Amino acid sequence: xxxxxxxxxxxxxxxxxxxxxxxxxxxxxxxxxxxxxxxxxxxxxxxxxxxxxxxxxxxxxxxxxxxxxxxxxxxxxxxxxxxxxxxxxxxxxxxxxxxxxxxxxxxxxxxxxxxxxxxxxxxxxxxxxxxxxxxxxxxxxxxx
Amino acid sequence: xxxxxxxxxxxxxxxxxxxxxxxxxxxxxxxxxxxxxxxxxxxxxxxxxxxxxxxxxxxxxxxxxxxxxxxxxxxxxxxxxxxxxxxxxxxxxxxxxxxxx
Numbered sequence: 001x002x003x004x005x006x007x008x009x010x011x012x013x014x015x016x017x018x019x020x021x022x023x024x025x026x027x028x029x030x031x032x033x034x035x036x037x038x039x040x041x042x043x044x045x046x047x048x049x050x051x052x053x054x055x056x057x058x059x060x061x062x063x064x065x066x067x068x069x070x071x072x073x074x075x076x077x078x079x080x081x082x083x084x085x086x087x088x089x090x091x092x093x094x095x096x097x098x099x100x101x102x103x104x105x106x107x108x109x110x111x112x113x114x115x116x117x118x119x120x121x122x123x124x125x126x127x128x129x130x131x132x133x134x135x136x137x138x139x140x141x142x143x144x
Numbered sequence: 145x146x147x148x149x150x151x152x153x154x155x156x157x158x159x160x161x162x163x164x165x166x167x168x169x170x171x172x173x174x175x176x177x178x179x180x181x182x183x184x185x186x187x188x189x190x191x192x193x194x195x196x197x198x199x200x201x202x203x204x205x206x207x208x209x210x211x212x213x214x215x216x217x218x219x220x221x222x223x224x225x226x227x228x229x230x231x232x233x234x235x236x237x238x239x240x241x242x243x244x245x
Contacts, residue, residue, distance in 0.1 A: 017168060039196060039226060046198045050167050094235070101209050101239045109234055110199035116233050 005068035005077065012053045012060045012082060020049050020065055024078055027067035031076040032137050040117040041076065044133055047110035048080050048089065056084025056129070069137070075119075076135045083128040090115070090123045090131075145169070147193075148176050155185040155216075162193035165201030174204045178211065185216035192222035192245070202234055209240055219243065 008023055010016040024045040028038045052063055067078040092111040098104040115121050120134040146169040147162040159177055163169070181187070187208065205220065212218040219241040223231065228244045231237050 014168075036226060042196070043198050043230070046167055046200075050200070097235065097238075100213075101206065102213055104206060104210075104236075104239060106199070106203055106206055106234075106236075109202060113199055113230065113234060 005066040005079075007064055007066035009062060009064050012057055012063050012084070014053060017046075017049065017053070021045055023065060024067050027078070028076050028135075031069040032073075033076055033135060034138075037076075037135060041078065041135060044114040044117050045078060047114040048131060048133065051087075051089065051111060052080060052082050052084065052129075055087065056082045070134075074137055076137060077132060079130060079132040081128050081130045086125050087129055088123045088125075090121050146173060148173060150177075150180055152180070152184075155183060156188065157181070157184040157186070158188040158190055160190040160193065164196040165194060165204065166196060166198045167200045170200035170204050173201075174207060177204075177208055181208075181211060184212075187212050187216060187218040189218070189220045190222055191220055191224070191227055194223070194227055197227050197230055199234070202231065202236055205231075205240055206236065217241070 006027060010020060021042055025038050025042050028041040033041065049065065061082060061084055064081040069075070070077050089111045092108045094112050095106055095109050114133065118133040119136045122132050124130050145163045146165060149160040151158045157180060161173065165173060189205070209218050221243045222245050223242055224245055228242060231240060231242055
């Protein structure tokens with residue numbers, strides 16, 4: 001799959017969090033995703049970029065965020081590339097059910113939601129962590 | 145952005161949230177509600193004007209629910225469909241008392 005994407009280089013820092021989310025949502029809208037799907041991509045981006053801010057680097061480091069439509073016009077694609085600790089988000093398992101709220105642990109919940117709200121999520125390590133998430137673009141006549 | 149409005153009537157506290165409960169607003173929201181929980185036996189979180197929730201917001205709900213455990217109840221009311229769907233997807237619907245609009 002080849003992509004028609006724009007990218008931005010940012011620091012893994014909360015000071016640019018809103019800029020990254022705005023970039024993703026704007027590109028998702030331009031790719032033709034519905035308002036509800038744009039909200040889902042916002043959530044996936046929040047979880048994936050937030051995870052990089054919190055865990056990739058001891059302090060902070062560089063992140064390249066790319067987003068746009070694939071060249072066939074069938075999918076919105078976003079990717080996050082960092083050079084921090086190797087970490088495969090696709091290997092994170094779903095949060096486990098607990099007997100009561102008291103015993104409930106919600107670690108990994110954000111990554112789990114990102115996986116559920118996108119149609120594909122793939123990871124590879126190539127000198128850095130490269131996480132790619134895909135949302136298929138529904139044709140207008142199929143929209144409710 | 146989030147606006148927080150609280151109404152206390154006896155041992156019942158209603159927290160009205162307007163905006164987004166996300167990474168940037170979760171900590172301040174949690175801090176504000178926890179600061180008003182003394183003596184509260186019924187905690188009602190009103191999502192009527194909440195537009196968006198992420199895992200950071202869900203963690204706040206879990207924390208508040210744990211806080212109420214043993215000495216009171218908590219309910220989330222007026223959740224719109226997209227917010228309720230995220231709560232369901234997260235598997236937390238069985239633990240949080242959520243009522244949709």
